[in-house]
Amino acid sequence: MRRRDVLKGVALGAASLALPKVVIARPASVLRYMPGADLAVLDPLASSAFVTCYHANLAFDTLFGQDTKFNPHPQMVDGYVVENDGKLWRLVLRDGLKFHDGEPVLARDCVASIKRWGQADAFGQALMAVTNELTAASDKEIVFRLSRPFPLLPAALGKSSTYVPVIMPERQALQSRSQLISDPVGSGPYRYIHSERVPGQLTVYEKFADYQPRADGVSDFTSGPKIAHIDRLEWRWIPDQSTAASALQANEIDWWEAPLVDLLPLLEADPNIVIDTIGELGDMGIVRFNHLQPPFDRPEMRRAFAKMVSQTEMMQAMAGRTWDDNVGFFTPESPMASMEGLPIAQSEPNFAEIKASLAAVGYKGEKITVLDPPSSYRIHTLTSMLVDQMKRAGLNVDVVALDYANWAQRRTNRDTPENGGWNLVATLLPGQELWDPAGHIALRGNGGDAWPGWPTSPGLESLRDEWLQSPDEAARADICRRMQLQAIQDLPYVPAGRWTTPTAYRKGLTGVSRHIPIFYNLKIER
Amino acid sequence: MLHYILRRVLSTVPVMGIVAFLVFSLLYLAPGDPASVIAGEQASAADIERIREQLGLDRPYLIRFGEWLWHIMRGDLGVSVFSSIPVTQLIVQRLEPTVSLMVYTLILSVLIAVPMGVLAAWKAGTSIDRAVMTFAVLGFSIPVFVIGYLLAYVMALKLGWFPVQGYAPLSSGIGPWLRSLTLPALALSCVYVALIARTTRATMLEVLNQDYIKTARAKGLNQFPILFHHALKNAAVPVVTVIGIGVALLIGGAVVTESVFVLPGLGRLTVDAILQRDYPVIQGVILLFSFLYIIINLIVDIVYTIVDPRIRY
Numbered sequence: 001m002r003r004r005d006v007l008k009g010v011a012l013g014a015a016s017l018a019l020p021k022v023v024i025a026r027p028a029s030v031l032r033y034m035p036g037a038d039l040a041v042l043d044p045l046a047s048s049a050f051v052t053c054y055h056a057n058l059a060f061d062t063l064f065g066q067d068t069k070f071n072p073h074p075q076m077v078d079g080y081v082v083e084n085d086g087k088l089w090r091l092v093l094r095d096g097l098k099f100h101d102g103e104p105v106l107a108r109d110c111v112a113s114i115k116r117w118g119q120a121d122a123f124g125q126a127l128m129a130v131t132n133e134l135t136a137a138s139d140k141e142i143v144f145r146l147s148r149p150f151p152l153l154p155a156a157l158g159k160s161s162t163y164v165p166v167i168m169p170e171r172q173a174l175q176s177r178s179q180l181i182s183d184p185v186g187s188g189p190y191r192y193i194h195s196e197r198v199p200g201q202l203t204v205y206e207k208f209a210d211y212q213p214r215a216d217g218v219s220d221f222t223s224g225p226k227i228a229h230i231d232r233l234e235w236r237w238i239p240d241q242s243t244a245a246s247a248l249q250a251n252e253i254d255w256w257e258a259p260l261v262d263l264l265p266l267l268e269a270d271p272n273i274v275i276d277t278i279g280e281l282g283d284m285g286i287v288r289f290n291h292l293q294p295p296f297d298r299p300e301m302r303r304a305f306a307k308m309v310s311q312t313e314m315m316q317a318m319a320g321r322t323w324d325d326n327v328g329f330f331t332p333e334s335p336m337a338s339m340e341g342l343p344i345a346q347s348e349p350n351f352a353e354i355k356a357s358l359a360a361v362g363y364k365g366e367k368i369t370v371l372d373p374p375s376s377y378r379i380h381t382l383t384s385m386l387v388d389q390m391k392r393a394g395l396n397v398d399v400v401a402l403d404y405a406n407w408a409q410r411r412t413n414r415d416t417p418e419n420g421g422w423n424l425v426a427t428l429l430p431g432q433e434l435w436d437p438a439g440h441i442a443l444r445g446n447g448g449d450a451w452p453g454w455p456t457s458p459g460l461e462s463l464r465d466e467w468l469q470s471p472d473e474a475a476r477a478d479i480c481r482r483m484q485l486q487a488i489q490d491l492p493y494v495p496a497g498r499w500t501t502p503t504a505y506r507k508g509l510t511g512v513s514r515h516i517p518i519f520y521n522l523k524i525e526r
Numbered sequence: 527m528l529h530y531i532l533r534r535v536l537s538t539v540p541v542m543g544i545v546a547f548l549v550f551s552l553l554y555l556a557p558g559d560p561a562s563v564i565a566g567e568q569a570s571a572a573d574i575e576r577i578r579e580q581l582g583l584d585r586p587y588l589i590r591f592g593e594w595l596w597h598i599m600r601g602d603l604g605v606s607v608f609s610s611i612p613v614t615q616l617i618v619q620r621l622e623p624t625v626s627l628m629v630y631t632l633i634l635s636v637l638i639a640v641p642m643g644v645l646a647a648w649k650a651g652t653s654i655d656r657a658v659m660t661f662a663v664l665g666f667s668i669p670v671f672v673i674g675y676l677l678a679y680v681m682a683l684k685l686g687w688f689p690v691q692g693y694a695p696l697s698s699g700i701g702p703w704l705r706s707l708t709l710p711a712l713a714l715s716c717v718y719v720a721l722i723a724r725t726t727r728a729t730m731l732e733v734l735n736q737d738y739i740k741t742a743r744a745k746g747l748n749q750f751p752i753l754f755h756h757a758l759k760n761a762a763v764p765v766v767t768v769i770g771i772g773v774a775l776l777i778g779g780a781v782v783t784e785s786v787f788v789l790p791g792l793g794r795l796t797v798d799a800i801l802q803r804d805y806p807v808i809q810g811v812i813l814l815f816s817f818l819y820i821i822i823n824l825i826v827d828i829v830y831t832i833v834d835p836r837i838r839y
Contacts (some may be wrong), residue, residue, distance in 0.1 A: 040608045040802060041564055046577070048568035120573075162568055178580035180564070182610030198619065199609040200798040201790040238691060238788050239797075242675055246683050246690040247788075375801075405803045406558030412571040427567065441568055451570055 030232045031509075031524055033517070034244055036258035038237040039203050042192070043181040045120040048162045050430065050516070057222060058205060058233075058519050059100075060166035060186035063091060063110065063142075064158025065223030068514050070435060072154035073223035075214065076105065076167060076187075086149030091142040096212035099169055100191040107136035112173035114142075114157070114165060119177060121163040123156045123438040126468050151471050152438065160222045160516065161432045161439055189213070189228040189520045203235040205519075219521045221513060226520040229511075233519055248273060248504060254524065255505040257517055260377075261320050267504050277322065277502045278514050281331050281431030285314055285382050285496025286442055288425050288453040292414050295368070296423060300361040302491040308354045308393045309386070311497035312347040317385045318378070319499030327498045329443055329487045331431040335473055336480035341488040344495065355394040369398045369417035370424045373407035382426035382496060411452045425452075431498060432515055436476070437464045437483060442493050455492035527831070531824070538820045545816040546598060549809050550591050559583050560607045560803040581607055594809070603813070604806030606799075613810035616795060623693045624791035626703070627783065628776050630711040635718040636769065642719070643726025643765075644753050647734060650727075658723060665720025670779050674713040674786040681709060691788035710787040714779045718772050725768040729761035736760075762833040770826035777815055 035054065041047035044056035065075035074080070078094035097105035111134055118128035133145040144153065157165050169185050183194045190205040197203055207228040217224035236253060238244040245263045247253045249270055259267060267273050287309055289296035296302050311325035325347065330337040368390065372383040383399075390397045398417070402410060407425075415421040433439050444450045444464070445457025463486060467479045505512065508525040561577040562569070578584050597604060603613035646658035682690040688709050694702035733739065734757055742752050781793035788794075792811055799807035830837045 038798070041566075042609075047564055048566035052566070162566075176580075178576060180580075180608075180610060197609070198790050199606065199611065199616065200794055201788070236692075236788075239785050239794075240788070243678065243691050243786055243788060246678055250683055250686075250690045252690055252692065403558065403801065405560070405563045405801065408562035408565075408567075409558045409574070412562060412574050414571070429568065433568070441570075449570065449572065451568065454571075 029230045029524055030234060031230045031255065031519070031522070032234045032236055032253045033255045033519075034236055034238050034247075034253050034257060035517075038200055038239070039235060040199070041180065042184050044166045044168075044184065045117060045163050045177065046180050050162070053160075053162045053164055054517055055192075055203070056164040056166050057160055057188075057516070058190050059184060059188050059192045060164065060168065061097075061188045061226075062158055062160075062165055062167065062222065063114075064154045065221070066155075066158050066160050067220040067223045070155075070160075070432075071223075072158035073217060074154075075158065075223060075226075076110075080154075086151060087146045089144040089146070089153055090137070091144075093140045093142070094212075094214070097187055098210045098212075099185050099187045100208055101169070101185050102210070103169065104139075105167060105187050106139045106170075107142045108139075109170045109173065110142050110167050111136045112170040113167045116168075116173045116177065117163060117165045121159075121165070121439070122441055122444070123152075123159060124163070124165065126150075126438070127153065127156045149469065149471075152468060155438070158222070159439065161430065187211075189226045190233060201237055205233040205235075207231050221515065222518065228520050229523045230519070248506065251506065254509060255503070255517075257503055258501050259504045261501070264321075264502065264504075272507050273504055274507055274509070275502050275504050276512060277500050278512055279430070279500055279503070279516065280514060281333060281435070282322075282324075282498050282500035283378070283428045284327065284331065284431055284434050284498045285311070285318065286427050286429060287382075287386055287494040287496050288427060288442070288451075289455075289491065289493065290414075290421065290423050290453055291455040291492075293416055293421060293423060295363055295366055298361070299490060301358075301363065302494075303489075304354065304357045304361045304363075305393075306491055306494045307345050307357065308349050308351065308389050309345050309494045309496055310347055310349050310389060311343075311345070311495065313389065314382060314385045315497040315499055318381050318497070319501075321499075321502075323497060323499035325497050327495055329434070329484050329495060330436065330440070330480060331434045332498065333431075334435045335477050336436045338477070338481045338484060340481045340484045342484075344488060349389070349393075351389075351392045351394075358393065358395070363395070365396050367396050367398045367417070368423045369400055369421070370426075371407050371410055371422050372399050372401050373404045374401055376404045376407070379407075379427055382428065386424070386426045386496075414448075414454065426496065437467050437480065443483065443487060445490065445492060450492075453492065455490065457486065457490040457492060459486045460490060460492070527828075531828070534824050534827070538817065541820060542813065542817060546595065546809070546813060547591075549812045550594060551587075553803075553805050553808060554587055554590070556803075558803050560805065563802045564608065594806075598813070603810035606807050607804050608802060613806050616807060617792065617810060617814060620790055620792045620795045622695060623784070623789045624780055624793060626696065626707055627710055627714065627780055627789060627791060628773070630704075630707050631714045631718060631776060632769070632773075634711050635715040635722055635772075638715070639719040639722035640726050640758070640765070643723040644730055644758060646723065646727040647730030648749065648753055650731060655727075658727070662720040662724045665716040668716065670713055670717065670782045671786050673716050674710070674783060677709045677713055678787070691786075693787075693789045693791075706789075710783045710789060713786070714776065714783045717779065718775060721772055721775070722765065722768055726758075726761065726765050729764045730757055733757045733761045759833060763830055763837075766826055766829050766833060770822055773822045774819060777819075 035051045037051045039051045039055055041052050061076050063077045064072040066072055076093055076097055077091045080091045082089055099105060118124040130146045130148050130150050131144055132147050135143050137143045172181055189208055189211045191208040193204040193206055213225035213227055219225050241260050244256055248256050268275055289302055291297055315323035315325055326343045328342050370387055374380045387397055387399055411425055413421045441451045445455050445460035447456040448454055463479055463483045467476055470476045511522045561574045564577050565574045605612050642658050646655045649655050678690050682688045688705055694706040696703045739757055742756055781797055784791045784793035796811045
């Protein structure tokens, strides 16, 4: 190559910098959204990550939807009839439903999807346990034949929290659950674009032109007409919080789901940014015991320990702003919540008394292993406060710091702490999941099948069964009151308070849903 | 020379074999696995166990290693356990931003650092020399992410000259591509500039005291040809070595820089894969980095023969 050629190339390159920008045809409207976590798993029934739940609600549709108060309403279903004293349900699909690959949604797709969901979800498992037969009577009609009445069937098939009972094509629904679905096909108002996915960076959805919204009802959360006003949604994952704050300020993203509380003053100072608390139900702190290992295999030890978990202290450290203490086992706004048996611990516990009561129930200074994932700041903050309280109560604490993947794996180890197990973890669950016993995984007492911690409580399980069969809300609320009293006796976990995390978006975004980010019915003006 | 290059290329095979063994074994021994990350916070132990079985994580070490090695030998790096995308495809998808960033940083660093080092050596002991050395100390001392935040705040957020984050591919035009890479490259080049400038200064000082330079000066040659033609060429071998070694620094720095500036490169891919325990991706990327490092060392050795004809293989 001659020097002159090189110089010519450099000159051409430099000249191109001065060229006018090429105008690229862009869709009419684009929303750039940064979720609270990277969307790592696209299979809606494989991961309980919140972000996967948002993806499920966006790209898929459900037979029933929920309003803001979590009441079910028909969504894909046109109507339904209940016969044989509540033991026969006939659900009829509405016209014009199509999957994103252009195929019509048929009853057999729904049957296969419900069966798949029924293996993954606790509410689904309860429904399947009373289902003798689930069939497609025709292309439009789904038939449930139950062994006993299940009045909450629409609520189960309309839940919007993990795991969402999404409808997918039969061929995907019949796939083994062991095999992750990496290119999901839904029938919701937005279509997932597999070819544009950059794992760990970008997920793209486009308005599904063939989607037929309901003609009746009012748009409210996941119920009523789902109208896609925005043409294209770009979920951009920014791992660094400072960069995310700058990107929002510089108009490089439109919506940041969960900014750090520490960064809120910076964002509030920007007149183009709105700080809004959409997740009004917030997150609930949980101090979970390992019921299989001493010393927390004994209920009297758990009850003595629970007296030292000051929700006030936990929440002051956790949230700084909007939080509630003195909360029980259900989300405070739920009709299922009550003050029965509360408070479990005082705001300012008397640690000398607690130390004495721990000794009285046989605590002799045994080492208590607490797992702590410092990289997960919310769990780490709760854990740090818990450890501080334990030390003040004179407990011998062994804090094991782990990265999240290791924490998540070790939490499933049922062995002794010396063999890779644990005694205590602090964690959190969204308030939406703790709304009632249906999806409340932390309140199960089904031993080895329960969420890690594995509590056994026949009392809690029997009350849950009673709740699932209960015909009206007043009766259900009374059962939950009794469940709370039972939980205070058995202590599958200790409630550690509730806090809300604001979201931040640029002015011009309207129709932002409550509870979780829902992208239909959302409008953007630039 | 050809024989030497062939021998060196062949010698990469056992080295890559050792790297493969070490990477696989370290990941096998490391606690945590992707099943618990895939399953998420609310999963039961049974859910996690089901995913572990599906991923084959419950099988013995030797069987897993043997299978993986067999696939590697056939050029198959496996499939990401999260996205189900082939690792090769993920690497190809992420190669452009990282290579762009590294090349841009390398060019920027050499263009800034070599003249700085030469200048400092020429003006040794003066305020110019002290200024260059102060910059070098700062370049070494300030972490890349701090420089990145400062640059983003001033040049992107306040002045609006560059985007805060993101990457514009080369296919979108040279202008947008350079705009998206300038801040990350500046941040990443600081430590590299410091390293090359210090080395250049030290070797230049040594060369400038040699008799042939004194003779050139006595003959009345200008400073410019003395510094850049006679001295720099003879000081180049250590500088080239440092540039070669520095590529490893760049790879490490790219991990941080790509996270701060949200570049979809190999650094981000590696960090995400490590946090998620996405074994096939971690193994694939580390093998690639090892291979690149071996090749860069080979290129450095070949460059020696160009800058110093006395070196022969």
